[in-house]
Amino acid sequence: MGDPRNVAHAKKVTQEKHHKDKHPPKPAGPQPPKKAQIEKTKQAAAGEKPVPKPEAEKPPQPADSTQLEKSLAVLSKLKELEFHSRGNIEKLAELSLTIEEELKQKAFGEAIGTVYAAQNAFQSKILELIGAYETECARLSGSA
Numbered sequence: 001m002g003d004p005r006n007v008a009h010a011k012k013v014t015q016e017k018h019h020k021d022k023h024p025p026k027p028a029g030p031q032p033p034k035k036a037q038i039e040k041t042k043q044a045a046a047g048e049k050p051v052p053k054p055e056a057e058k059p060p061q062p063a064d065s066t067q068l069e070k071s072l073a074v075l076s077k078l079k080e081l082e083f084h085s086r087g088n089i090e091k092l093a094e095l096s097l098t099i100e101e102e103l104k105q106k107a108f109g110e111a112i113g114t115v116y117a118a119q120n121a122f123q124s125k126i127l128e129l130i131g132a133y134e135t136e137c138a139r140l141s142g143s144a
Contacts, residue, residue, distance in 0.1 A: 008083055015076060068140040075133050082126045089123060092116040 092115060100109035 008080055011083075012076070012080070064140060064143050068137065071133070071137050071140055075130070075137055078126065078130050078133060082123070082130060085119060085123045085126055088119050089116065092119055 092112060096109060096112045096116060099105050099112055
């Protein structure tokens with residue numbers, strides 16, 4: 001099996017491609033002004049008071065879709081944490097066997113058992129959180 005970091009990266013890239021396929025790029029709107037144009041505008045406005053722009057000029061974007069996108073990003077990061085947690089549990093189990101069986105270091109075996117238990121508790125909690133957050137994302141996608 002490859003390096004868990006490579007596997008996690010490949011999974012993330014695949015998810016991003018899949019997400020991009022679901023949401024085609026938006027049609028090109030007005031382009032932002034170029035740097036030279038901004039500098040000319042600043043020089044021209046140096047003697048004038050800045051006029052605040054009304055908020056109505058901002059393109060309206062549904063809050064639900066923005067919230068859904070951000071929530072899906074958080075869910076992806078939570079799943080990545082869970083993936084690494086699972087890997088840590090496997091590594092701790094291997095180390096525990098090495099310390100207790102091969103090296104016969106019982107004192108360190110108990111210490112690594114404590115770390116293993118803490119990681120296992122984290123794994124359980126993160127899985128519960130992911131389940132609840134998936135439910136929330138499903139609710140948001142239904143309202144979007």
